[in-house]
Amino acid sequence: MQAVGIVVEYNPFHNGHAYHLEQAKKVAQADIVIAIMSGNFLQRGEPAMVDKWTRTQMALAGGVDIVIELPYVYSTAPATDFAKGAISLLSAIGCDSFAFGSEDGSIQPFMNTFQLIKNHRTEYDAFIKESLKTGASYPKSLHYAYEQLSQKFPATYIDLAQPNNILGFHYIEAAMALDSKIKPLTIPRIAAGYHDALQEGSSIASATGIRKALSSTSALQSVQDVLPKASFDYLTDWHGKYGKFASWDTFWPFLQFTLIRQTPKELTRYAEVTEGIEHALIKAAKTSHSFSSFMEKIKSKRYTWTRLQRMLTHIYTGFTKEQLQSFKAPSNIRLLGMSREGQAYLGMHKKDIPLPLISRVAAIDNAMLAVDIHAAEVYNLSIEHGAKEQNLPKDYQTPPIRF
Amino acid sequence: MQAVGIVVEYNPFHNGHAYHLEQAKKVAQADIVIAIMSGNFLQRGEPAMVDKWTRTQMALAGGVDIVIELPYVYSTAPATDFAKGAISLLSAIGCDSFAFGSEDGSIQPFMNTFQLIKNHRTEYDAFIKESLKTGASYPKSLHYAYEQLSQKFPATYIDLAQPNNILGFHYIEAAMALDSKIKPLTIPRIAAGYHDALQEGSSIASATGIRKALSSTSALQSVQDVLPKASFDYLTDWHGKYGKFASWDTFWPFLQFTLIRQTPKELTRYAEVTEGIEHALIKAAKTSHSFSSFMEKIKSKRYTWTRLQRMLTHIYTGFTKEQLQSFKAPSNIRLLGMSREGQAYLGMHKKDIPLPLISRVAAIDNAMLAVDIHAAEVYNLSIEHGAKEQNLPKDYQTPPIRF
Numbered sequence: 001m002q003a004v005g006i007v008v009e010y011n012p013f014h015n016g017h018a019y020h021l022e023q024a025k026k027v028a029q030a031d032i033v034i035a036i037m038s039g040n041f042l043q044r045g046e047p048a049m050v051d052k053w054t055r056t057q058m059a060l061a062g063g064v065d066i067v068i069e070l071p072y073v074y075s076t077a078p079a080t081d082f083a084k085g086a087i088s089l090l091s092a093i094g095c096d097s098f099a100f101g102s103e104d105g106s107i108q109p110f111m112n113t114f115q116l117i118k119n120h121r122t123e124y125d126a127f128i129k130e131s132l133k134t135g136a137s138y139p140k141s142l143h144y145a146y147e148q149l150s151q152k153f154p155a156t157y158i159d160l161a162q163p164n165n166i167l168g169f170h171y172i173e174a175a176m177a178l179d180s181k182i183k184p185l186t187i188p189r190i191a192a193g194y195h196d197a198l199q200e201g202s203s204i205a206s207a208t209g210i211r212k213a214l215s216s217t218s219a220l221q222s223v224q225d226v227l228p229k230a231s232f233d234y235l236t237d238w239h240g241k242y243g244k245f246a247s248w249d250t251f252w253p254f255l256q257f258t259l260i261r262q263t264p265k266e267l268t269r270y271a272e273v274t275e276g277i278e279h280a281l282i283k284a285a286k287t288s289h290s291f292s293s294f295m296e297k298i299k300s301k302r303y304t305w306t307r308l309q310r311m312l313t314h315i316y317t318g319f320t321k322e323q324l325q326s327f328k329a330p331s332n333i334r335l336l337g338m339s340r341e342g343q344a345y346l347g348m349h350k351k352d353i354p355l356p357l358i359s360r361v362a363a364i365d366n367a368m369l370a371v372d373i374h375a376a377e378v379y380n381l382s383i384e385h386g387a388k389e390q391n392l393p394k395d396y397q398t399p400p401i402r403f
Numbered sequence: 404m405q406a407v408g409i410v411v412e413y414n415p416f417h418n419g420h421a422y423h424l425e426q427a428k429k430v431a432q433a434d435i436v437i438a439i440m441s442g443n444f445l446q447r448g449e450p451a452m453v454d455k456w457t458r459t460q461m462a463l464a465g466g467v468d469i470v471i472e473l474p475y476v477y478s479t480a481p482a483t484d485f486a487k488g489a490i491s492l493l494s495a496i497g498c499d500s501f502a503f504g505s506e507d508g509s510i511q512p513f514m515n516t517f518q519l520i521k522n523h524r525t526e527y528d529a530f531i532k533e534s535l536k537t538g539a540s541y542p543k544s545l546h547y548a549y550e551q552l553s554q555k556f557p558a559t560y561i562d563l564a565q566p567n568n569i570l571g572f573h574y575i576e577a578a579m580a581l582d583s584k585i586k587p588l589t590i591p592r593i594a595a596g597y598h599d600a601l602q603e604g605s606s607i608a609s610a611t612g613i614r615k616a617l618s619s620t621s622a623l624q625s626v627q628d629v630l631p632k633a634s635f636d637y638l639t640d641w642h643g644k645y646g647k648f649a650s651w652d653t654f655w656p657f658l659q660f661t662l663i664r665q666t667p668k669e670l671t672r673y674a675e676v677t678e679g680i681e682h683a684l685i686k687a688a689k690t691s692h693s694f695s696s697f698m699e700k701i702k703s704k705r706y707t708w709t710r711l712q713r714m715l716t717h718i719y720t721g722f723t724k725e726q727l728q729s730f731k732a733p734s735n736i737r738l739l740g741m742s743r744e745g746q747a748y749l750g751m752h753k754k755d756i757p758l759p760l761i762s763r764v765a766a767i768d769n770a771m772l773a774v775d776i777h778a779a780e781v782y783n784l785s786i787e788h789g790a791k792e793q794n795l796p797k798d799y800q801t802p803p804i805r806f
Contacts, residue, residue: 257657
């Protein structure tokens with residue numbers, strides 16, 4: 001049985017994801033699809049609009065065979081570590097290949113870019129330094145270094161200004177660093193750009209566009225055309241119960257309280273909180289009545305929006321620098337859900353999987369898993385606050401979903 | 404100009420307080436009344452139903468001439484330290500006497516009790532130890548020791564099972580420990596017992612009774628007869644703006660989030676959190692949808708309700724053991740409000756006051772004051788959350804109220 005791996009957030013699962021899934025299976029000639037999916041907090045430093053269990057339901061309904069949780073430690077990390085965590089899990093669970101959507105759409109330019117940077121690391125780093133010295137941000141400096149290098153050694157490279165190309169590049173880096181025979185594949189992304197808004201008459205939209213549509217009108221109807229029926233139904237059901245989707249806007253009261261309640265010194269304990277910014281965070285929190293007005297006050301050239309949101313994620317969940325440093329590699333495979341085919345695959349490959357495959361969390365004492373359970377608890381508090389229902393799955397007791 | 408001091412919480416200011424005020428002035432033959440009033444958090448370990456500024460308005464309207472804030476460090480402390488903080492401030496501001504309401508109502512039995520315990524301290528402590536060994540709580544053991552001692556040396560003593568007698572006793576202890584000529588006076592409490600519910604046709608009710616009436620019906624009308632008009636109007640105005648009164652019920656969402664977000668080890672950093680209870684606190688918080696169901700789960704013979712609430716107060720505000728230990732005595736006199744007579748008194752006595760008299764907080768860098776400002780900030784967050792208005796006075800900028 002051949003398995004192809006994908007790395008996903010499904011926030012929420014939409015028609016573009018369904019297409020990517022099919023294509024991944026096709027190009028890999030695989031029997032099943034295994035998705036490594038972020039839990040309740042995502043790479044851009046924000047809570048997922050619905051929790052991991054609901055997104056697992058969507059994924060299984062959409063054709064994924066096995067859903068594995070990307071631990072919080074990786075799901076909220078900068079792209080390099082995010083990719084490391086995801087690819088090493090896909091490799092551990094025995095995928096023959098992994099497929100990612102990219103703007104470029106063919107794999108050779110990715111390999112060229114990877115070799116270019118690998119073979120000229122010293123020069124590359126020197127270009128980065130040079131740019132940082134001018135006061136440019138880290139992402140801008142990376143871009144500058146890449147441009148310089150690719151002009152020096154001409155070949156067909158990927159455009160590293162495209163968000164999905166960047167992520168794909170990190171996947172390849174991670175795969176090449178592993179002692180693994182997992183094979184990278186890429187699929188051209190169709191239609192919607194990463195941040196594009198909904199377009200009338202189209203069945204494909206970006207997740208960002210979908211979330212935006214939902215936050216501004218809260219009219220679920222407006223996104224019906226771009227979502228599989230199952231996704232639409234799960235979102236409708238969720239909104240009926242909790243009256244909101246997760247976002248920093250809805251999480252703001254608890255985030256604000258947490259920011260203001262602590263001393264500046266305490267804030268610097270959390271992952272990614274650089275010393276110096278803590279005073280600005282507290283000061284802005286004291287005078288802001290919404291997340292967006294708070295962000296207006298703290299945004300600066302020095303930090304990307306994503307970076308700021310990641311700090312806030314760690315402050316919200318209480319995830320410290322000390323914890324972050326204590327984790328070296330994924331220490332378990334947390335099963336969130338599976339189809340019958342997925343179950344059959346696991347039955348056949350179980351004995352070859354080098355990490356503990358966890359379906360019953362309550363039986364396990366594992367620090368990395370404890371972070372995920374804790375993150376789910378504090379996520380649930382914001383969702384259930386003021387909601388009609390208080391019945392979100394308690395992570396500690398929930399078994400994998402069988403589909 | 405003669406000043407009599409009183410120690411108050413005014414939660415809220417009611418007819419019984421107005422009576423006490425008059426009596427205090429009368430028995431002390433004083434020209435003005437100075438009240439040391441708890442800020443936003445009270446001795447029984449709970450938020451005051453309305454903030455310190457609103458309670459200051461009530462106090463001034465009710466006839467108090469000067470309102471001084473009892474710092475958080477003392478206002479949330481066990482009775483001994485509460486009394487120490489309050490009496491040393493009354494002494495510092497130059498009161499000739501202080502008057503407290505008591506069930507006993509005359510001062511000699513208080514002095515007898517004070518002398519009895521002072522002169523037989525070793526025996527008293529031995530009795531306490533003896534009782535603690537049987538598993539009795541600390542308050543019960545104190546009671547036992549006192550009973551034994553007063554049987555051995557018969558005289559007219561106060562009944563130390565009465566809450567106002569206990570507090571009065573601590574005031575006297577605090578006054579005697581000071582190198583001060585401040586003179587203790589007591590006034591018999593009238594009508595309502597400490598925890599009594601409202602009684603029809605009566606103009607006097609306990610603050611507890613009033614709060615209970617307000618929390619169960621939220622019908623302000625029901626307490627109109629037992630409050631001065633000004634108090635009633637301030638409460639009505641507050642409820643109109645914020646839709647609630649402060650209580651652990653309304654503060655529960657942020658308290659619950661704070662309890663669950665932190666690790667057990669982090670919880671033990673806060674004042675009065677005895678090691679061992681942290682796991683129980685977190686476990687109970689995870690399964691409780693209200694403060695009362697939470698308390699049902701954590702209450703035990705080992706801790707009084709008040710003690711538990713004080714722990715929770717410190718967890719809510721983030722007040723640590725380390726902070727608590729760093730404060731030895733009141734380091735400033737924070738002026739919350741004054742009448743014209745109060746102003747005249749301060750003009751005359753300013754130069755004799757040994758502590759800085761603070762009316763402009765923004766100009767001061769003082770650690771004890773910083774705790775009060777911080778406590779007010781986190782208090783305001785719970786009140787303003789979900790409220791129509793977001794205009795509670797920011798402690799940092801608010802000048803004393805002139806009446």
